[in-house]
Amino acid sequence: MQIPVNRLLNQQGSSLVAVFWLIGVLGLSILGAAKFVALDAQWIKGLKSTSIARNHAATGLAIASHPAITPADPLLRWLNPAETGGYTAEVSSEEALIPLNHVLFHGRKEVVRNLFILWGLSPDEASSVVDAMVDWTDENDLTSLHGAEAGDYSDRGQDGFPFNRPFQTLEEVEFVMGMREVKKLKPNWKEYFTLWSVGQIDLNEANEEIIAAALSSVDVGRIAEFAIYRNGLDGIRGTLDDQHFTSVSDVLVFLGTTPRPDLPLLTVRGSTRRIVSTGFFNDYSVKISETRRGNDLLWRSEY
Ligand SMILES: [Ca+2]
Ligand SMILES: [Ca+2]
Numbered sequence: 101m102q103i104p105v106n107r108l109l110n111q112q113g114s115s116l117v118a119v120f121w122l123i124g125v126l127g128l129s130i131l132g133a134a135k136f137v138a139l140d141a142q143w144i145k146g147l148k149s150t151s152i153a154r155n156h157a158a159t160g161l162a163i164a165s166h167p168a169i170t171p172a173d174p175l176l177r178w179l180n181p182a183e184t185g186g187y188t189a190e191v192s193s194e195e196a197l198i199p200l201n202h203v204l205f206h207g208r209k210e211v212v213r214n215l216f217i218l219w220g221l222s223p224d225e226a227s228s229v230v231d232a233m234v235d236w237t238d239e240n241d242l243t244s245l246h247g248a249e250a251g252d253y254s255d256r257g258q259d260g261f262p263f264n265r266p267f268q269t270l271e272e273v274e275f276v277m278g279m280r281e282v283k284k285l286k287p288n289w290k291e292y293f294t295l296w297s298v299g300q301i302d303l304n305e306a307n308e309e310i311i312a313a314a315l316s317s318v319d320v321g322r323i324a325e326f327a328i329y330r331n332g333l334d335g336i337r338g339t340l341d342d343q344h345f346t347s348v349s350d351v352l353v354f355l356g357t358t359p360r361p362d363l364p365l366l367t368v369r370g371s372t373r374r375i376v377s378t379g380f381f382n383d384y385s386v387k388i389s390e391t392r393r394g395n396d397l398l399w400r401s402e403y
Contacts, residue, residue: 157379160187193370
C-alpha cells in the first residue's frame with residue numbers, strides 16, 4: 101500500500117514535535133530535581149550547623165555553671181578559628197532584676213510604677229498598670245483604686261482574665277491591662293524583671309534604671325556616678341575592673357541616702373545564678389538560658 105507523501109511528512113512532523121515536547125518535559129524534570137536536591141542540601145546544612153551551634157552553647161553553659169567561674173572569667177568566651185564556631189556565655193544573677201511578684205505582694209509596687217514613669221508613662225497611666233498587676237496576682241475580685249478585675253476585662257471582650265495568682269511567666273504579664281502601652285515604650289521590658297530571684301535587688305549588678313526605680317529619692321545623676329564608679333575603667337559591668345561593694349550601707353552612703361525601709365529589698369550579693377550561653381557556627385546560633393539556685397534548676401529556655 102502506498103502512503104501519500106503529504107501524510108508521511110505530517111507524521112514525521114508530529115513525531116518531531118512529540119520528541120521536542122518529551123525533551124522539554126525531561127529537561128524541566130531534571131531542573132526541578134536539581135533544585136530540590138540543592139534545597140535539601142541547604143536544609144541538611146542548616147540542621148547540621150544548628151546542631152553544632154547547640155553543642156557549643158551547651159559547652160559554654162556547662163563551663164559557666166561551675167561555681168568557681170566568675171562573670172569576668174576568660175573561659176566564658178571561646179572561638180574555634182578552624183570552624184568559625186564557638187560560644188560566649190554571660191554569668192549574672194536574677195537579683196540584678198526587679199522581682200515582680202515579690203514587690204507586688206510585699207507592698208513595694210511603687211518600684212514598678214517608678215520604672216514605668218522613667219520609661220515615659222504618665223504617673224496616672226503607671227498607677228493603672230501597676231494596680232492592674234496587683235489585681236491580676238491577688239486572689240480576690242476586689243478592684244484596686246486604679247486596677248482591673250474580671251468585670252473590667254469582660255467589658256473589653258477579654259473573658260477569663262485576670263488569673264488571680266502570682267505571675268508564672270513574663271509572657272503572661274503582657275495580658276495585664278495597660279501593658280500594651282508599656283511594651284510600646286519599652287519593647288525589651290522583660291529584661292528588667294524576674295520571677296525566679298529570692299526577692300531582692302543586687303546593687304552591684306542592677307542597671308541604673310532599676311536602681312533609680314528602687315531608690316526614687318536619690319538623684320539620678322548620683323546614681324549615674326555610682327554606676328560609672330562601680331563598672332570600673334572599662335565602663336562595662338561584669339568585667340575584672342569592677343568595684344564590688346560589700347554592704348548595702350556602703351552603697352547608700354555613696355549615694356548620699358539612708359532609706360532604712362528599703363534595706364530588705366536591697367542586697368549586694370545575688371544568690372540566684374543566671375547563665376546565658378550563645379553557641380554559634382557559621383551563620384547559625386543557638387542561645388540557652390538557665391537560672392539555678394544551688395543545684396536546683398528554676399528556669400530554662402532555648403531559642
Ligand atoms: Ca484579683
Ligand atoms: Ca568593668
